[in-house]
Amino acid sequence: MKSISRSLWVLFLMGALTFTGCKPKDADIEKNVTTALGAYPGVQVTVTDGVATLSGEVADEATRSAAETAAKGVKGVKSVNSKLTVTPPPAPVVINPDTTLQETANSAITALNLSKVQAAVQDGVITLTGEIKKSELQGLMMKINELKPKKIENKLTIK
Structure with a gap:
């Protein structure tokens, strides 16, 4: 009887270890x-x-x-x-109103002394027309980009 109960105990212990090992x-x-x-x-x-x-x-x-x-x-x-x-959503793009764009574009052109360049603004798009020297173009484009228009249409003639 002792050996049966000891055998059952060993069997129970082995089964418990087996199931624990399967985790x-x-x-x-x-x-x-x-x-x-x-x-x-x-x-x-x-x-x-x-x-x-x-x-x-x-x-x-x-x-x-x-x-x-x-x-x-x-x-x-x-x-x-x-x-x-x-991730937070990107900040909305701020586009200045047409009147602000027109005034500041004209001021930038005047400040750069570009008398043959004109700017027209419609729906946030600045259209540049007239004549410009190649050496002056980069400076103008930097100033116009700073105004944050929706788009810049460069129709300037480079002289």
């Missing part, structure tokens, strides 16, 4: 989560005790949520700790 390792889980997150560039993962920690930058909240869901779906992940940040 996925963090490195394997991390590899699987990394594969699952392949569609989300810029997202990194580390796994400790089955907890997947996501870090990096994503484009929007939808991508953030999708990456978290993908990580949660991997076998062996107990929970997800998201440290993902969403």
Whole structure:
């Protein structure tokens, strides 16, 4: 009877160790989560005790949520700790009003002493016409670009 109970005890212990040994390792889980997150560039993962920690930058909240869901779906992940940040949207482009563009373009032309150059502004587009020396063109274009127009149409004749 003693040997049967001892045998059962040994069998039970071996079974418990076998099932404990089958638990996925963090490195394997991390590899699987990394594969699952392949569609989300810029997202990194580390796994400790089955907890997947996501870090990096994503484009929007939808991508953030999708990456978290993908990580949660991997076998062996107990929970997800998201440290993902969403990239802020770019600042809107500021285009000065036509009247401001016209006045400042004329002032720039006068300041550069370019009497044969004219500027016309319509819907944020500055159109330059007239004659200019090649050596003066770069300076004029820099000044006009500083005004932040929507576009510059250079119809100048270089002399």
